[in-house]
Amino acid sequence: MGTTLHQNAPPGLVQDLKVTVHNSSLVFPSQETEKKSMFLSNIDQVLNFDVQTxxxxxxxxxxxPQVITEKIKDTLEKLLVPYEFLAGRLKLNPEIGRLEIECCGSGAGFVEASSEYSLDEIGDLVYPNPGFSHLVCSTDMLKPDDRLLCILQVTTFKCGGFAMGITTNHATYDGISFKLFLENLAAVAADKPLATIPYHDRRLLAARSPPRVTFPHPELLKLPATNPGQLEPNPTVFQATNEDLVFKIFQLSPENISTLKERARSSDEKLKITSFNVVTAFIWRCKALSCDARNVVEKGSMILYAVDIRRRLNPPLPESYTGNAVLTAYATEYRKQLEEGPFSKIVGLVAEGARRMTDEYARSAIDWGGLYKGFPHGEVIISSWWRLGFAEVEYPWGKPRYSCPVVYHRKDIILFFPDILDDHDHDHVGRERKDGVNILLALPAEEMEKFETLFRKFLFG
Structure with missing residues (x-):
């Protein structure tokens, strides 16, 4: 059974976008590319699932509409040359039991569609509308027996605006390298050279030989040794439950975040008080204390969050590295301390999780992945789209009005994502420091009620 979700949608939200697909096809690199196999790191190996934006x-x-559709299709064909792996296919190398990408030029997907609505009629773009799923195409929909690694759907609206829905397998790249892909798409669409030449050699994140696990990794869960490198989507510790869930968005304004930062300041001058650290600490506190367990304050809680390791390695990875270069950091504490302890200590625990991610720790985690084929494991994980900057990319047709993930809700995954900023804010030097954040979570009704109470208490109390 799947999870039942209830939502308090904003007024005027349209969930059936009345989308008609006019054409779907494969597109191929605009020139011949080399046939080869691409090595996938241990981080890439476990991310065999789709991400949709x-x-x-x-x-x-x-x-x-017709011009933009042809323009984007032509641009994608050109991009499949420097991003040749997007036209490839995942395959299992039976000799070593690992997934690889076969760069074979088999093509990416392209879908042309239209909606009967205008952009202004579909409601709040920030709200995670289930109807946005009509604006993307699953990688097994075009050819069920041939799972594509990338599908781009252009959906035009009756106002002349449009949506660009992109589905990629997460093994291809992480959010940071996807931002580089978008910048390159924008550059090629403007008939300019690539903004950044992508760096594809993922052996920079290969495990050591022999592997050396030099740290304990409580943030990772060992999986059974069966089906190594399986081609089916991997199981996850964050499976949908049979519980009835409600989901809501909570907003923290720039002023709220400033208040939390002031509250976090202590005599510890080394404490790294960032917007992410204080918001994560604040949400962790509310979530950990909202669960409906007896003697809850006596139990421990672990929160997980992604850390970019590009500059933490020695030597650092190239800035244009296209693979997945994020690892899971963690913080853990007894709920009693989360409830009664100083907020600055909770922020310190979150900051320490990121500080722990040194070159040796990252290499140890990568080696651990090769030995145990594991997954991140904790009570709750933060998935942050807040500062990825997808909406800051300048295309020939302008910056996005909004960019967002297509959300599939899980009880133990909390999403951070940005708000829509006014046009004049796009070029504001201090914008990244002053914007607020939206927080999306799904919980059983009773826990959600308690979370809301704690949210107000710890913010305004």
């Missing part, structure tokens, strides 16, 4: 654009007089 939608990027909304307002009408542009130079790019009416």
């Amino acid at each position: 939608v990027h909304f654009f307002s009408e542009h007089k130079d790019f009416p």
